[in-house]
Amino acid sequence: MESDRYPTRRRLLQSAGLTAVTGILTECLDESTTDNDPGGSTDDGDYGEPETDGDDESAADGSNGVDEPGAEDETDGNNGPDADGSDGDAASDGNDTTDVEGETFELIDSETTIELRSLAQSWEGIASAKIEGVENSDFSLQEGETYTITWAENEIGMHNLEIYDDSESPVAGPTELISENETDLSVKFKASSDTVEYVCDPHYHVGMKGSIELE
The missing domain is CATH 1.20.5 (Single alpha-helices involved in coiled-coils or other helix-helix interfaces)
Known part of the structure; x- marks a missing residue:
């Protein structure tokens, strides 16, 4: 047992x-x-999935942050003539003027009195009002019309008045060479391609001259 x-x-x-x-x-x-089983520790079975509120960087309209091909900067489309019909060039103000290399010449009527005062080394306009107070004013004259330029006053120095062609040769004038204050001397001429400058001959090369342009 x-x-x-x-x-x-x-x-x-x-x-x-x-x-x-x-x-x-x-x-x-x-x-x-x-x-x-790392996924078994969550109650809702969504282990490892990132939270999201639906607001990705991608927009709701399907864009992905990259500009669509063909997209262009905003433009008003006005690369042509201005709204007033101008093409961008300087507009005329309605006066009779000739623009030559940036200088403006106002048309002077043939019956208008042109008077000058001589300074030490330049001319100064007295009349008409278009040239009053302007030194070595440029004149715009009507081709074929007859004009008279009067040397009315002399402030200082000895001068004369004459009209030059493009070779610096006189085609009208000269007046006497004087130094008196009251000069009252004139040069009469017909505006043409030969009438290029009005000058003081002794002071021509220091700039005592003004251009004559034709209309």
């Missing part, structure tokens, strides 16, 4: 030990499964 009892106890102990080992192994397997 003794020999039959001990084998039974051994079997019980073996069975209990096997059960304990099996439990430990099962627990280890469960923990391993849990560790390998």
Whole structure:
């Protein structure tokens, strides 16, 4: 009887030990499964998905932040004539003028009195009003018309008055060479391609001259 009892106890102990080992192994397997399932820790199943409020950098209209081909800067489209019909060139103010290399010549009527005053090295306009107070004023004259330029006053120095052609030769005048204050000398001429400048001959090369342009 003794020999039959001990084998039974051994079997019980073996069975209990096997059960304990099996439990430990099962627990280890469960923990391993849990560790390998990172998505199981969230309640809503959205593990690893970034939150978004729907406002991406992309706009709701489907644009992706890149300008569409063909897009251009804003423009008013006015690269042609101005609204008033001008093409961008300087507009005329309605006066009879000739613009030559940036200088403006006002047309002088042939019946208008032209009077000059001689300064030390320049001419100054006295009349008409278009040239009053202007030094070495440029004249715009009507071609073929006859004009008279009167040297009315002399402020200082010795001068004369004459009309030059483009070779610096006199075609009208000269007046006497005088130094008196009251001169009252005149040069009469017909405006033509030969009448290019009115000058003081002794002071021509220091700039005592004015241009004559033709209309």
